[in-house]
Amino acid sequence: MIRIIPVLFIKNGLIVRSQSFSRHQVIGNVINQAKRLNDWLADELICIDISNKKIYDSGRDDHKIRSINSIIEIIKEMSKVVFMPFSFGGGIRNIDDAKIRIRCGADKIIINSLIFKSTKTVEEIVKILGSQAVVASIDYKIEDGVPQVYTNSGSHKVKKNLYEVVEHCEKLGVGEVLIQNIDLDGSSLGYDIDIIKKLVKQSKLPVVCCSGAGANLDFKEVAKIDELSGIAAGNIFNFSERSYPRVKNFLKKEGINVR
Amino acid sequence: MNTKKPIGVIDSGIGNIQSVINALNYLKIPNKIVQNAKDLHHYSKAILPGVGSFKYGMKNLAQTSFSNSILELVSLKKISLLGICLGMQLLYEHSEEDGGYKGLGIIPGTVKKIENKKNIRVPNIGWRKIIKINQSKLLNDIENDPICYFVHSYACETQDKNIVTGILNYGQNFDVLIESENVFGTQFHPEKSQIIGLKILQNFSQIKKL
Numbered sequence: 001m002i003r004i005i006p007v008l009f010i011k012n013g014l015i016v017r018s019q020s021f022s023r024h025q026v027i028g029n030v031i032n033q034a035k036r037l038n039d040w041l042a043d044e045l046i047c048i049d050i051s052n053k054k055i056y057d058s059g060r061d062d063h064k065i066r067s068i069n070s071i072i073e074i075i076k077e078m079s080k081v082v083f084m085p086f087s088f089g090g091g092i093r094n095i096d097d098a099k100i101r102i103r104c105g106a107d108k109i110i111i112n113s114l115i116f117k118s119t120k121t122v123e124e125i126v127k128i129l130g131s132q133a134v135v136a137s138i139d140y141k142i143e144d145g146v147p148q149v150y151t152n153s154g155s156h157k158v159k160k161n162l163y164e165v166v167e168h169c170e171k172l173g174v175g176e177v178l179i180q181n182i183d184l185d186g187s188s189l190g191y192d193i194d195i196i197k198k199l200v201k202q203s204k205l206p207v208v209c210c211s212g213a214g215a216n217l218d219f220k221e222v223a224k225i226d227e228l229s230g231i232a233a234g235n236i237f238n239f240s241e242r243s244y245p246r247v248k249n250f251l252k253k254e255g256i257n258v259r
Numbered sequence: 260m261n262t263k264k265p266i267g268v269i270d271s272g273i274g275n276i277q278s279v280i281n282a283l284n285y286l287k288i289p290n291k292i293v294q295n296a297k298d299l300h301h302y303s304k305a306i307l308p309g310v311g312s313f314k315y316g317m318k319n320l321a322q323t324s325f326s327n328s329i330l331e332l333v334s335l336k337k338i339s340l341l342g343i344c345l346g347m348q349l350l351y352e353h354s355e356e357d358g359g360y361k362g363l364g365i366i367p368g369t370v371k372k373i374e375n376k377k378n379i380r381v382p383n384i385g386w387r388k389i390i391k392i393n394q395s396k397l398l399n400d401i402e403n404d405p406i407c408y409f410v411h412s413y414a415c416e417t418q419d420k421n422i423v424t425g426i427l428n429y430g431q432n433f434d435v436l437i438e439s440e441n442v443f444g445t446q447f448h449p450e451k452s453q454i455i456g457l458k459i460l461q462n463f464s465q466i467k468k469l
Contacts, residue, residue, distance in 0.1 A: 083452075084453055085410065086278075102310060133311065
């Protein structure tokens with residue numbers, strides 16, 4: 001059973017539409033959208049905070065919701081309306097950051113830069129929260145045919161490729177990997193099939209792919225990859241009305257094993 | 260007016276108690292966080308949630324004295340206890356995790372690592388079908404073989420198969436739902452399993468005291 005996972009990218013408390021990790025257009029209130037996705041029985045919800053400055057205000061005049069000024073409050077409020085698995089990423093620098101997110105209602109935390117900054121902290125988080133609660137988000141760009149890993153919202157190049165980093169994460173005890181091709185982010189060009197296929201084959205960990213979904217067929221194509229654990233997408237689920245149930249129904253009709 | 264006695268949600272510093280509380284609140288089931296082991300005797304029903312490693316979980320239960328009060332109240336006062344995920348595993352005698360560690364020992368059996376093989380990734384993360392066996396109170400009014408959300412690397416093997424009410428086939432069979440008199444356990448997360456999961460929590464809240 002493959003998971004179809006909507007992703008909310010939030011910046012300063014608001015959902016944004018993301019493109020190539022750099023341009024972000026505000027599209028709505030995070031709590032309302034989380035609630036909507038819960039009503040559509042989404043398999044899981046991923047929320048990634050990509051704020052540079054840690055100022056939060058999810059209060060938009062047109063959404064009649066009181067403003068929420070800290071990421072912890074946002075997690076708390078979101079978890080009140082989602083009765084599905086909820087992963088939260090962004091801003092996790094130490095064990096306390098990880099613990100408080102879980103305590104406030106996240107089921108899994110998603111780490112990125114930390115993998116490269118402090119392997120010791122990652123190991124510590126895994127030890128305390130367990131592998132199953134720790135997801136490594138890994139972003140890459142294809143350079144000369146090789147998936148080169150980048151961090152800090154795609155601005156900093158790591159001297160390792162995707163396969164090496166995933167292997168490293170496995171050793172650290174991380175429970176799942178979420179991979180994103182930066183150049184496909186917001187492109188609607190379809191998923192990075194070849195790379196995803198190769199990674200799923202090489203890694204023992206559950207792999208969730210993201211970036212590139214533009215149409216129902218994109219989901220179908222990537223869902224055919226044997227042993228892929230989840231398919232995530234951001235813009236498509238947040239931009240068009242009822243797109244989540246539409247994608248699910250389409251996949252069901254096409255014989256893909258979804259819930 | 261709901262005059263039912265609240266369910267105690269045990270907070271020993273492990274796991275995601277907020278999700279459980281949110282689910283209970285949503286269902287309008289009265290509940291209260293129990294942070295002090297001494298207060299547990301005020302409750303006739305309690306939930307032991309848990310995320311994390313077995314050893315860390317047991318150490319926390321010991322440090323906070325919850326292990327003693329849980330053992331005492333479950334056997335003497337017959338308090339109804341529901342362990343969720345790690346909370347279920349902690350009910351067993353022993354786990355292989357972290358080189359082996361002793362559990363609460365309320366349920367005879369052990370917690371074993373799920374073996375990684377073809378089509379069996381570890382941790383087991385995702386929505387899986389549970390095979391119903393034996394009569395179940397928790398699955399009361401639930402369609403056959405419910406699909407629930409799992410996230411775990413270790414799983415329970417119960418000695419007395421009569422108390423197992425749901426199994427998961429993931430490479431091999433694991434006991435993922437147990438109901439032994441006043442002690443209940445779910446390896447999956449009912450608080451994260453949408454409609455079916457919420458129904459399971461509601462069923463727990465409606466179980467009559469022994």
